[in-house]
Amino acid sequence: MHIVIVGAGFSGIGMAIKLRQAGFTEITILEQAASVGGTWRDNTYPGCACDIMSHLYSYSFYQNPNWSASHGSWDEIQKYLEDCVDHFDIRSLIRFNTEVESCEYLPDNSQPFLWAVKLKGNATPLLCHFLVAASGSFSRISMPKFPQVNGGFSGPAFHTGRWDHSVSLEGKRVAVVGTGASAIQVIPELVKVAGHVTVFQRTPAWVLERNYVTYPEWQKKMYRYIPVMLWFSRFLIYMIHEIITSLVKYPSLFQHGEDLSKKLLEKQVADPERRALLTPKYKFGCKRMLVSNTYYPAMASDHVTIVSDNIEGISPQGVITSGGKVHEVDVIVYATGFEVTDVSGMHPIVGRTGDDIRTLWKNKGQYAFLGTFVSGFPNMAFMLGPNSELTTNSAVFIIECQANMVVRLLNSMSRNGLRQIEVKKDIETKFNLRVQEALKGTIWLTGCRSWYINEQGRITTIWPFTTLRYWWESALVGMGTFVVTP
Numbered sequence: 001m002h003i004v005i006v007g008a009g010f011s012g013i014g015m016a017i018k019l020r021q022a023g024f025t026e027i028t029i030l031e032q033a034a035s036v037g038g039t040w041r042d043n044t045y046p047g048c049a050c051d052i053m054s055h056l057y058s059y060s061f062y063q064n065p066n067w068s069a070s071h072g073s074w075d076e077i078q079k080y081l082e083d084c085v086d087h088f089d090i091r092s093l094i095r096f097n098t099e100v101e102s103c104e105y106l107p108d109n110s111q112p113f114l115w116a117v118k119l120k121g122n123a124t125p126l127l128c129h130f131l132v133a134a135s136g137s138f139s140r141i142s143m144p145k146f147p148q149v150n151g152g153f154s155g156p157a158f159h160t161g162r163w164d165h166s167v168s169l170e171g172k173r174v175a176v177v178g179t180g181a182s183a184i185q186v187i188p189e190l191v192k193v194a195g196h197v198t199v200f201q202r203t204p205a206w207v208l209e210r211n212y213v214t215y216p217e218w219q220k221k222m223y224r225y226i227p228v229m230l231w232f233s234r235f236l237i238y239m240i241h242e243i244i245t246s247l248v249k250y251p252s253l254f255q256h257g258e259d260l261s262k263k264l265l266e267k268q269v270a271d272p273e274r275r276a277l278l279t280p281k282y283k284f285g286c287k288r289m290l291v292s293n294t295y296y297p298a299m300a301s302d303h304v305t306i307v308s309d310n311i312e313g314i315s316p317q318g319v320i321t322s323g324g325k326v327h328e329v330d331v332i333v334y335a336t337g338f339e340v341t342d343v344s345g346m347h348p349i350v351g352r353t354g355d356d357i358r359t360l361w362k363n364k365g366q367y368a369f370l371g372t373f374v375s376g377f378p379n380m381a382f383m384l385g386p387n388s389e390l391t392t393n394s395a396v397f398i399i400e401c402q403a404n405m406v407v408r409l410l411n412s413m414s415r416n417g418l419r420q421i422e423v424k425k426d427i428e429t430k431f432n433l434r435v436q437e438a439l440k441g442t443i444w445l446t447g448c449r450s451w452y453i454n455e456q457g458r459i460t461t462i463w464p465f466t467t468l469r470y471w472w473e474s475a476l477v478g479m480g481t482f483v484v485t486p
Contacts, residue, residue, distance in 0.1 A: 009038020011134035011383035046189035065223030147313040154316040157332040183335035188294035210291040258284035268296035282448035378422035421482040
């Protein structure tokens with residue numbers, strides 16, 4: 001059985017390792033870049049780090065006792081993924097610099113393959129029995145479409161997800177568009193070197209203090225020589241996050257977090273006018289909860305200006321806001337996130353009925369059974385697909401659950417001589433109705449605008465239950481869930 005995996009980030013690497021461990025040998029990983037890593041290869045902006053603790057944001061089957069600190073920087077996480085690839089000897093499975101143009105289901109039952117994967121610059125498609133989409137939700141950057149006046153900006157402009165390290169920011173006037181997860185990490189670093197930083201803020205963020213600690217050598221040695229201590233630390237971190245996850249059905253319980261964030265703001269920003277600009281008007285937890293010890297002090301700096309007026313366009317000199325005011329800058333940094341719910345940037349995936357997944361998801365909103373299987377798309381799995389992302393726990397846990405589920409089903413297919421499996425439509429529908437019902441009344445639907453919610457106003461990204469429940473539900477999935485074809 002030939003299995004093709006699209007993407008070599010956490011999802012693709014984890015899937016390949018699990019397949020190898022289960023005895024599958026015909027595996028091809030398609031990676032459009034020259035190296036593995038996905039999000040952690042692409043996001044190299046100053047200050048970039050994970051906001052989930054490192055001992056949890058890693059594979060359970062390859063834990064790292066040598067993390068330098070509680071929260072890994074992008075380059076340390078990238079190195080971890082490179083180490084995983086070499087340790088499990090899967091680098092030879094990866095075709096680097098290979099971009100997928102489209103994937104199409106093959107209806108011809110006379111030939112053994114079910115999917116044709118068309119590659120950019122290659123007329124001959126790659127054929128496979130099973131297809132895994134593992135490119136992730138954070139692979140496509142979101143660039144705002146502001147009107148470009150007189151040809152647009154004349155200086156360097158780039159997204160945090162595609163940082164231009166050739167541009168010197170020393171003493172420069174830098175504009176930062178956005179105040180989300182990337183912005184609160186990069187702004188404190190920019191403040192250290194730039195002559196002036198102008199932050200264009202649409203919506204302020206609730207920020208909590210980051211419990212960041214560096215690990216002394218004795219602690220790393222303890223983890224290396226007494227692995228049970230490493231497992232215990234991971235379990236403790238996991239349970240803390242799991243408890244927080246269980247609170248989303250009770251928005252009133254998030255008041256304590258809001259109080260903590262307000263106290264941190266009062267402590268670190270003395271100017272009442274700036275505090276007012278930095279205080280959100282939506283409920284704590286409605287958008288992604290952010291953690292930083294340096295963001296508020298940076299925003300309180302004398303050489304930082306906060307602009308909350310709407311951006312009307314980009315001119316050669318800088319950013320134009322309401323009333324035609326031009327904010328002259330030397331460099332523009334877009335910290336504007338990713339196209340998580342916008343499927344238009346995906347490559348075409350045409351299923352059994354001839355429908356493109358992009359059209360289906362655009363018209364109906366993204367949906368899948370356990371974020372992994374979609375009716376009409378046999379022998380295909382999505383990693384971290386619709387309603388399987390997390391807000392307060394490690395996505396790597398979900399990745400492992402999905403990989404284990406897929407491997408178990410593939411083993412069953414091999415043992416029973418099955419050609420294809422396709423999730424039953426009624427099971428898929430019941431599952432998604434249950435998920436949407438569970439999302440009602442959660443903190444995420446209390447009136448804010450976030451990447452969790454699609455253009456129809458539905459949450460199509462977040463898993464509304466605990467991760468333990470996801471593990472249990474995915475572990476129970478068997479062939480009875482699918483229409484099977486011998």
